[in-house]
Amino acid sequence: MNSVFVIVLGIIVYYLGLQLYAKYYDRKVIQTDPKRATPARLYADGVDFMPTSKNILFGYQFKSIAGAAPVLGPIIAIKWGWLPGLLWILLGTFFIGWIQDYTSAVISMRNDGKTFGGISYTLISPRTRIILLSFIYFYLLLIAAAFSNVVATFMANNPNIPFSIIFLAIAGVAVGFLIYHGRINLAIVTIIGLLIFYVTLFLGNDLPLALANPSANKILWLIFALVFSFLGSVLPIWVFVQPVNYLGFYIILFGMIGAILGIIVGHPNLKAPAFTSFNAEGLPLWPILFVTIACGAISGWHSNVSSTGTSRQLEKDTDARVVTAGAMFLEMILALIALIIVSVTTAKAPWHALFGQGMGEIFSYIGLPRGWGNAYGPVMIVVLAITILHLVIRFMRIATNELLGKKIPALRNPILGTGVALILSFFLVYTGTFNYIWVLFGSANQLMASLALLIASIWLVSQKKPTRFTFYPMIFMYLTTMSALIYTSISVLRQAITGLDLTGKQLTTSSIIGNYFAGGIGLILFVAAIILAYDGMKAFLKYKKVTSEQVTSTQVKESYK
Amino acid sequence: MNEKKRGFFKTIKEFVYGMAAHDTARFALKTRGSMEHLFILITMGDMLGIPILPPYYSLRILPYCVPQISTWKRRMLREKDFTDTLA
Numbered sequence: 207m208n209s210v211f212v213i214v215l216g217i218i219v220y221y222l223g224l225q226l227y228a229k230y231y232d233r234k235v236i237q238t239d240p241k242r243a244t245p246a247r248l249y250a251d252g253v254d255f256m257p258t259s260k261n262i263l264f265g266y267q268f269k270s271i272a273g274a275a276p277v278l279g280p281i282i283a284i285k286w287g288w289l290p291g292l293l294w295i296l297l298g299t300f301f302i303g304w305i306q307d308y309t310s311a312v313i314s315m316r317n318d319g320k321t322f323g324g325i326s327y328t329l330i331s332p333r334t335r336i337i338l339l340s341f342i343y344f345y346l347l348l349i350a351a352a353f354s355n356v357v358a359t360f361m362a363n364n365p366n367i368p369f370s371i372i373f374l375a376i377a378g379v380a381v382g383f384l385i386y387h388g389r390i391n392l393a394i395v396t397i398i399g400l401l402i403f404y405v406t407l408f409l410g411n412d413l414p415l416a417l418a419n420p421s422a423n424k425i426l427w428l429i430f431a432l433v434f435s436f437l438g439s440v441l442p443i444w445v446f447v448q449p450v451n452y453l454g455f456y457i458i459l460f461g462m463i464g465a466i467l468g469i470i471v472g473h474p475n476l477k478a479p480a481f482t483s484f485n486a487e488g489l490p491l492w493p494i495l496f497v498t499i500a501c502g503a504i505s506g507w508h509s510n511v512s513s514t515g516t517s518r519q520l521e522k523d524t525d526a527r528v529v530t531a532g533a534m535f536l537e538m539i540l541a542l543i544a545l546i547i548v549s550v551t552t553a554k555a556p557w558h559a560l561f562g563q564g565m566g567e568i569f570s571y572i573g574l575p576r577g578w579g580n581a582y583g584p585v586m587i588v589v590l591a592i593t594i595l596h597l598v599i600r601f602m603r604i605a606t607n608e609l610l611g612k613k614i615p616a617l618r619n620p621i622l623g624t625g626v627a628l629i630l631s632f633f634l635v636y637t638g639t640f641n642y643i644w645v646l647f648g649s650a651n652q653l654m655a656s657l658a659l660l661i662a663s664i665w666l667v668s669q670k671k672p673t674r675f676t677f678y679p680m681i682f683m684y685l686t687t688m689s690a691l692i693y694t695s696i697s698v699l700r701q702a703i704t705g706l707d708l709t710g711k712q713l714t715t716s717s718i719i720g721n722y723f724a725g726g727i728g729l730i731l732f733v734a735a736i737i738l739a740y741d742g743m744k745a746f747l748k749y750k751k752v753t754s755e756q757v758t759s760t761q762v763k764e765s766y767k
Numbered sequence: 768m769n770e771k772k773r774g775f776f777k778t779i780k781e782f783v784y785g786m787a788a789h790d791t792a793r794f795a796l797k798t799r800g801s802m803e804h805l806f807i808l809i810t811m812g813d814m815l816g817i818p819i820l821p822p823y824y825s826l827r828i829l830p831y832c833v834p835q836i837s838t839w840k841r842r843m844l845r846e847k848d849f850t851d852t853l854a
Contacts, residue, residue, distance in 0.1 A: 251838035253800035254851070256793065261778045265785020323848035339848055448791045455787050514853040519793075601852060608849040 207480075209546040210473040212292065216542045220535040223300050228531045231305065235671050236312050238523040245319035246519050255319060255518045260525040263516060267533040269455065270511045271307070274353060274590035275501035275651070276537050280545035281561050282644060283498045286491050287481035288549040291499055295545065298496075298503025299538040302679040304531035306655055309662040309676055310509035311530045314517035321514050322661060329664050330745040334738060338657070341734045343609060344727055345506070345650040346602045350627060351634040352647035353591040353598070354435070358428035359558050359640065360591075364584040365414035368427065371588055372415075373406035374457075375434060378450030386444060399453045407585060411577070428635055431595060432628045438596025439603050439624040447596055454589040461586045464579075465543055465568050472571025476549040488708045489641070493690040497648030502541025504683065506654020508534065513658075547583070561587060602627035634727075637720020642698050646728055649691040653735050656683035660742040668749045688735060695728030807832050807839050815843055 232238055246257040258266075283291045310322075317325050327335040361368045381399040384390045417423040438447045484491045501507065512530050520526055547564035555563055562583035569579030603623040611618045617626065634643060659680035663673045697708075702721035705713050713721070811832060812819040832839075 249838060249841060251800065251804075251835075251842050253797050253804065253842060255838075256796065258789070259781055261781035262785035262789050265782040265787075266789045267785075269786040269790075321848060321850040321853075323850050324846055335848070339850070342850065443794060444791070448794065452787060452791060459786075510850060510853055514850055601849075604852045605849040 207476050208473055209469050209476060209550060212476070212542055212546055213469065213539070215292075215296065216539045219296050219300055220539065223304060224528075224531055224535055227300065228304060228308065228527050231308075231675055232527050235666065235675060236309070236526075238312075238526065240522050240524045242523040244315055244520050244523055245517065246521060249319065257521040258519040260521065260529055263519055263525065263529045264532055266519075267511065267516050267529050268536055270515060271501065271505070271508045271533055272537045272540055273501065273507075273594040274356060274587060275505065275507075276541040277544040277561070277587060277590060278356060278644075279499035279502050279648075280541055281548045282557050283495055284478055284545075284548045284557070284560065285482065285486040285489075286484075286495055287479045288476050288545055289480040290491060290495055291545050292542070294495060294499055295502045295538055295541045298499075299534060302655075302659075302683065303504035303508075303538070304534040305675055305679065306504055306658050306662070307508045307512050307530040307534045308527060309666075310658050311512035311517045311520065311526045313662060313665045314513035315520060315523065315526065316665075319518045322509065322658065325513070325665070326661055329661065329668065330741050334741045337734050337737055337741075339605075339609065341650075341657075341731060341738065342510075342654070343602070343605050344731055344734075345654055346598055346605065347627070347630055347634070348643070348647040348650045348727065349507075349598050350435070350595060350602060350631040351638070351643050353595040354428060354431040354631050355635045355638075355640050355643055356591045357431040357434075357588050357595065358424050358635065360584045360588050361427035361430070362416070362420065362424040363556075363558050364562065364581065365416035366410040366581055367407070367585050367588060368415040368430070369410040369413045370403055370407035370585060371592070374403050374453060374589070375437075375446075375450060377402040378453055379446060381453060382445050382449035385449070396453070396456065399449070400456055403453060403457065407581065410581070425636065428632065431592065432599075432632055434592060435596040435599035436624055436628060439600040439627075440620050443600075447600065450596075451593045454593045457589050458586055461565075461582055462540070462543065464572065464574070464582070465547060465565065468568030468571040469543070469546055472568065474550045474567065474571070476546065477552045478549040487641070489645070490693075493686040493693065494645060496686045497645055497652050497690040499541065500648045500651045502538060502544070504652065504655050506651045506656075506658060509655060509658030558584075599624060599627050599631070634720070634723060637716045638724045639717070639720075642694055642721075642724055645690060645694045646724060646731075649687050649694065649728070650731055652683055652687040653691065653731065656680050656687055657735070657738055657742070659683060660739065660746075664742060664746050664749060667746055668752075684735075684739060688732065691728050691732050691735070695725045695732060698728065699725035803835065804839050804842060807835060808843065811836070815840065 244257070246255050249255040250257060280291050280295070283294075313325060314320060314322075317328070320328070323335045323339055326338050361371065377399040380402070381395050384395045384398070385392060388395075417426055438450070441447075496503075508530075516529060517526075520529065544561070547568060548560045549564070551560065551563040551567050553560070553563040562580045564579075565583030565586075566576035566579035569582070570576050603620060606623040606626050607618050611623075617623050659676045662676040663680055666673045666676060698721045701707055701713060702718050702725060705718055707713055707717075808815075808817070809819070810825045810828060811821065813821055814836070
């Protein structure tokens with residue numbers, strides 16, 4: 207198949223989804239009203255609630271949801287061939303992805319800008335909120351482990367890129383300083399920062415940074431990723447996180463522009479096999495593919511972004527569809543581009559080298575040297591992963607403080623709180639295997655999505671609105687992700703108990719401990735999801751029984767008792 | 768036609784700004800807003816039941832705080848959890 211056809215297919219799905227299906231859903235179910243006051247306008251406090259233009263919010267939402275996962279998912283899933291990934295990205299986004307994002311934002315808007323914690327407390331039960339927050343904590347841990355693993359893997363396998371990544375951090379700090387203290391024009395500062403990065407990327411070819419021992423090399427870059435995140439977590443946000451992410455944005459943007467131009471100019475055919483097998487590298491297509499490609503099709507992370515940041519900034523009720531659903535469909539296009547990049551190369555390379563090979567191929571169509579693409583691809587992945595990683599660690603530090611700060615006052619200290627997050631992430635990556643960590647992360651992420659759809663269905667039924675658009679996708683996602691979670695947990699725990707991996711090779715002691723740890727986290731998430739689903743379904747059925755038109759949470763709480 | 772063209776470029780500009788700098792600008796505004804709310808808390812905290820004896824100077828600044836009092840009270844009393852920090 208020609209790559210341009212894939213993009214055209216994506217644009218058709220974008221149009222049909224946003225202009226037809228989303229509008230139909232809006233009219234039939236959500237019934238938005240431009241005159242309805244949104245929390246951003248009603249409670250504008252200059253802190254949490256700020257009305258913002260829909261175009262700005264569209265960019266904000268897209269940037270917040272499109273991290274490394276929509277790019278990495280299709281790369282890892284290419285082992286099943288490009289066709290299963292393509293179908294899941296298109297159909298998953300069309301039938302499930304955008305509905306989750308959009309409904310999450312709307313629920314939060316109609317509940318005074320509450321987050322899912324508060325909404326689940328009101329709609330379901332107090333216990334649900336505690337379990338949901340604990341679930342989110344473990345989910346964050348898996349994001350941190352998966353992304354730090356990605357950074358370490360790409361930096362260890364591409365010794366020409368660490369030099370530029372180190373200088374990205376230095377340039378970021380310099381940019382922050384020049385903006386806030388130097389008061390220098392933003393455009394000039396941006397150009398200086400980007401110049402530093404691109405010059406060091408160019409010099410990186412002659413200055414490879416790597417240790418001779420491959421495993422020690424990976425640990426070195428893992429520690430680098432975690433130190434990077436430590437700085438991001440404990441330093442003031444404007445000193446490190448924001449300027450680094452700001453520069454990172456342009457690096458990604460230029461890479462994506464180059465990739466899109468290359469695809470249009472070269473319009474290459476997809477050379478990777480369309481389909482390989484139902485069981486690739488010991489992992490079954492169902493359910494593992496559906497959790498491997500997360501963000502490009504549907505992702506629980508989006509529901510968190512939609513129900514916190516975006517819902518409190520939407521100026522009009524009617525903006526929600528374009529902002530949330532529109533950003534989801536755009537992310538689908540991003541995932542399709544990543545799928546094309548890894549499919550246009552015939553190189554037989556491991557997954558972490560495929561993206562660079564593909565970028566080299568695509569860049570060659572617009573006259574750029576292949577070597578640039580080979581280096582730029584991994585750089586893009588590292589920048590995407592690291593910009594999310596230090597935010598997640600920062601978030602985990604706050605979560606550790608909130609959840610455990612009262613019982614263990616020492617954890618209120620930012621350095622100790624960050625330390626807990628980093629030690630857990632390091633332990634998981636050091637002792638675990640990438641495939642399992644990614645699948646566990648994907649499962650937790652997709653499970654979060656199904657829980658968001660469950661909360662959406664409960665809210666819709668409480669409002670006497672049709673629930674079929676969210677309920678059936680929720681059932682599919684819940685069954686798929688629970689299957690993936692239990693499959694992975696059992697597989698990992700079995701390996702820990704027998705001491706042998708899938709190929710029958712003896713595991714090291716650290717791997718055995720790691721497998722117990724990863725399997726344990728999987729089981730905790732599994733049990734938490736069962737309790738959440740039980741409570742959720744109970745509330746769903748209770749709301750369904752309530753016949754009064756004026757359904758209030760108090761009434762349901764009483765009937766719930 | 769020119770209007771349309773201008774509108775298109777404005778949309779693109781806002782979209783890029785939203786991706787590149789909106790969260791930074793918003794964070795700066797949030798920091799300023801939280802500082803103001805903290806200031807109101809330590810001067811007018813008695814309005815929320817915090818045992819602060821309002822000094823004379825609190826009354827002097829009261830007229831400047833009045834426009835913010837309702838949103839400040841709401842924000843202070845709103846139930847929060849750690850997912851709020853994502854916003």
